[in-house]
Amino acid sequence: MIHSASSAEALPTPGNGVEKMLSKGDGQVLAIRDVSKRYGPVTALRGVSLELRRGEVLALVGDNGAGKSTLVSIISGVSKPDTGEVLIDGEPFAEHGPKAAREAGVETVFQNLALVQTLSIADNVYLGRELYRGGAVGRALRFLDKRRMRREVEAAFDRLGLDLPPVTAKAGALSGGQRQAVAIARAVLWQRKVVVMDEPVAALGVRQTEAVLSLVEGLSEHGVATLLVSHNMEHVLRVAHRVAVMRLGRKVADLDLRNGEVSGMQLVGLITGGMTEADL
Amino acid sequence: MAGLSDVLRAKPRVNLSINTVDHHALRRLGAAQGGGLFVALLALGTYFTFANSSFLTRSNLLVILLQVSVVGMVAVPGAMLLVAGKLDLSVGSLAGLVAACFGEFNKVMGWPLGLSIAGALLVGALWGLMNGVLVGYFRFSPVIVTLGGYAGASGVAQTITADATRSGFGPAFAVLGNGQVVGIPAPVVIFVAVFVVGVYCWYETPIGRHLIGIGANPEAAEAVGVATRRLPCLIYVLSGLAAAAGGLILTSQLDGASVQIGLGLELEVLTAILLGGVAFNGGRGSLWGTLAGILFIGVLDDGLILINIGPYVANLAVGAALIVAAGLDVLYQRIERLPMRIIDAESSGNDSTGGSEQPETVGGVATREYGTR
Numbered sequence: 001m002i003h004s005a006s007s008a009e010a011l012p013t014p015g016n017g018v019e020k021m022l023s024k025g026d027g028q029v030l031a032i033r034d035v036s037k038r039y040g041p042v043t044a045l046r047g048v049s050l051e052l053r054r055g056e057v058l059a060l061v062g063d064n065g066a067g068k069s070t071l072v073s074i075i076s077g078v079s080k081p082d083t084g085e086v087l088i089d090g091e092p093f094a095e096h097g098p099k100a101a102r103e104a105g106v107e108t109v110f111q112n113l114a115l116v117q118t119l120s121i122a123d124n125v126y127l128g129r130e131l132y133r134g135g136a137v138g139r140a141l142r143f144l145d146k147r148r149m150r151r152e153v154e155a156a157f158d159r160l161g162l163d164l165p166p167v168t169a170k171a172g173a174l175s176g177g178q179r180q181a182v183a184i185a186r187a188v189l190w191q192r193k194v195v196v197m198d199e200p201v202a203a204l205g206v207r208q209t210e211a212v213l214s215l216v217e218g219l220s221e222h223g224v225a226t227l228l229v230s231h232n233m234e235h236v237l238r239v240a241h242r243v244a245v246m247r248l249g250r251k252v253a254d255l256d257l258r259n260g261e262v263s264g265m266q267l268v269g270l271i272t273g274g275m276t277e278a279d280l
Numbered sequence: 281m282a283g284l285s286d287v288l289r290a291k292p293r294v295n296l297s298i299n300t301v302d303h304h305a306l307r308r309l310g311a312a313q314g315g316g317l318f319v320a321l322l323a324l325g326t327y328f329t330f331a332n333s334s335f336l337t338r339s340n341l342l343v344i345l346l347q348v349s350v351v352g353m354v355a356v357p358g359a360m361l362l363v364a365g366k367l368d369l370s371v372g373s374l375a376g377l378v379a380a381c382f383g384e385f386n387k388v389m390g391w392p393l394g395l396s397i398a399g400a401l402l403v404g405a406l407w408g409l410m411n412g413v414l415v416g417y418f419r420f421s422p423v424i425v426t427l428g429g430y431a432g433a434s435g436v437a438q439t440i441t442a443d444a445t446r447s448g449f450g451p452a453f454a455v456l457g458n459g460q461v462v463g464i465p466a467p468v469v470i471f472v473a474v475f476v477v478g479v480y481c482w483y484e485t486p487i488g489r490h491l492i493g494i495g496a497n498p499e500a501a502e503a504v505g506v507a508t509r510r511l512p513c514l515i516y517v518l519s520g521l522a523a524a525a526g527g528l529i530l531t532s533q534l535d536g537a538s539v540q541i542g543l544g545l546e547l548e549v550l551t552a553i554l555l556g557g558v559a560f561n562g563g564r565g566s567l568w569g570t571l572a573g574i575l576f577i578g579v580l581d582d583g584l585i586l587i588n589i590g591p592y593v594a595n596l597a598v599g600a601a602l603i604v605a606a607g608l609d610v611l612y613q614r615i616e617r618l619p620m621r622i623i624d625a626e627s628s629g630n631d632s633t634g635g636s637e638q639p640e641t642v643g644g645v646a647t648r649e650y651g652t653r
Contacts, residue, residue, distance in 0.1 A: 116493040118564045128504035130486045142485040163295045178296050211294045
């Protein structure tokens with residue numbers, strides 16, 4: 001039995017604290033309403049609607065060209081939808097662009113885009129959002145409070161249960177998984193509402209993949225909504241509460257994964273078109 | 281978030297602190313590269329001290345500082361530009377243009393001294409603003425724009441002066457280049473003040489890290505809200521102002537406003553910055569290193585004259601030092617990438633995701649989407 005996930009029931013989570021948090025209202029943070037996008041003669045998205053609630057991990061799956069990446073670029077503010085709208089907490093983006101999306105609370109984690117290699121982990125996390133020393137003088141002179149920034153970053157890693165190299169290590173010396181972890185920690189520290197991850201583990205080895213997936217689960221416990229684009233059904237079934245299947249620019253299925261009744265084979269069937277939601 | 285602590289405590293920790301790389305050792309290596317020039321400087325100083333007893337005297341050290349003060353004050357914004365992946369080749373010609381304008385203002389148009397100085401500084405700032413708008417906002421190539429300025433500023437200066445050199449600006453103006461403040465030459469005082477402000481901006485405000493971010497990864501810097509257009513533009517204005525101040529100091533020292541006054545300044549500045557370890561493509565470097573580069577050239581020039589070896593050898597030594605700096609740059613880049621290789625080697629071959637494509641930029645993803653349909 002598959003439940004449609006659009007109902008406003010609370011998500012089952014490992015702890016009581018999270019359930020309390022989720023039970024405030026329906027907790028919807030991201031709503032995509034009837035979004036379409038054409039690139040010249042090609043229709044990349046046809047009337048896609050999607051909802052994401054606080055603390056929820058939504059997996060977005062589909063074959064190449066199904067429209068996943070277009071959808072991600074629209075949510076992260078890089079592309080503009082032809083029709084339809086993206087709402088964060090019920091509000092549309094103030095203006096178009098990645099910066100506006102960030103300000104609205106959407107953090108997009110890309111593999112290579114996010115960090116300045118020659119700056120330290122702590123500097124990277126606070127880049128563009130530096131903390132100044134207290135008092136009017138400190139702020140007026142834009143006097144950096146480096147120690148407080150280092151401590152805050154260490155505390156954020158600790159909250160996420162994350163062991164990383166010292167925060168003074170240069171980002172360039174980090175592995176792919178460590179960089180993902182830093183970018184994810186940044187989203188938590190800056191209190192983003194929605195984190196979008198496009199294939200976060202595609203280039204990672206087994207151990208680092210495991211660590212990043214654990215972090216995704218940790219994000220959910222912090223009440224952050226996560227949109228996870230992935231080709232790996234095993235990962236999807238493990239960390240996602242819900243899955244949206246894209247095919248040829250449409251959303252063909254939106255399934256609840258919490259009761260464990262959906263199999264990887266069924267998802268592959270939906271992705272390839274060998275199966276429809278009605279067959280389940 | 282406090283209510284979550286119980287949940288989190290129950291969770292196993294995510295361990296990504298790989299032990300094969302000693303990050304502290306890596307940082308020390310980086311510091312050693314920056315400090316290497318200071319060590320070379322110290323060695324050079326020690327040698328000259330023993331070779332000639334007049335090297336390590338107060339007056340000779342002040343001479344060295346005086347010699348490097350103009351190059352030094354222009355190198356402060358210059359290093360900021362280079363670390364952001366920008367460049368200002370127009371500073372030498374601009375110093376000449378500013379000198380020429382000052383001469384015209386004061387001698388031909390009869391402006392009072394203060395107004396002439398202010399007008400001359402304004403010329404420098406406006407030229408810097410033009411560079412900054414073109415490079416910062418319109419994303420023109422910094423090399424081409426400021427190479428244009430290198431030729432253009434000289435051209436403008438020659439046109440307005442008809443190649444005449446103005447002189448006789450009086451004792452008040454002579455103080456700027458030849459005067460002393462508590463026994464220290466005025467240009468040295470100005471250089472030290474500029475450098476101290478530069479160090480504050482570079483290390484204690486967001487400016488330094490933002491410039492490094494712009495130089496190393498402009499897309500990432502832009503995405504997190506760094507002013508990737510406004511900030512370089514502002515530094516170009518400061519570079520123009522510093523060049524103008526340098527031009528006025530040289531004019532005061534010679535008591536002559538010549539178009540030729542800043543000849544070669546841009547290359548001396550660039551040499552000092554590169555010696556100091558700022559990467560030519562930006563993204564890495566320090567202002568302290570730049571100071572070492574400035575002093576290295578000054579000490580070398582001064583010391584070689586003291587031990588009766590001509591300026592040609594000094595040029596040769598600076599050239600050799602630059603090549604060593606280029607070699608260190610390559611070495612440092614290799615060291616930087618070393619841990620990545622170790623980690624990648626550790627985890628390669630067991631990629632369990634099965635996805636062959638890797639996300640790159642959003643734009644790239646979007647075009648891929650388009651292309652595969």
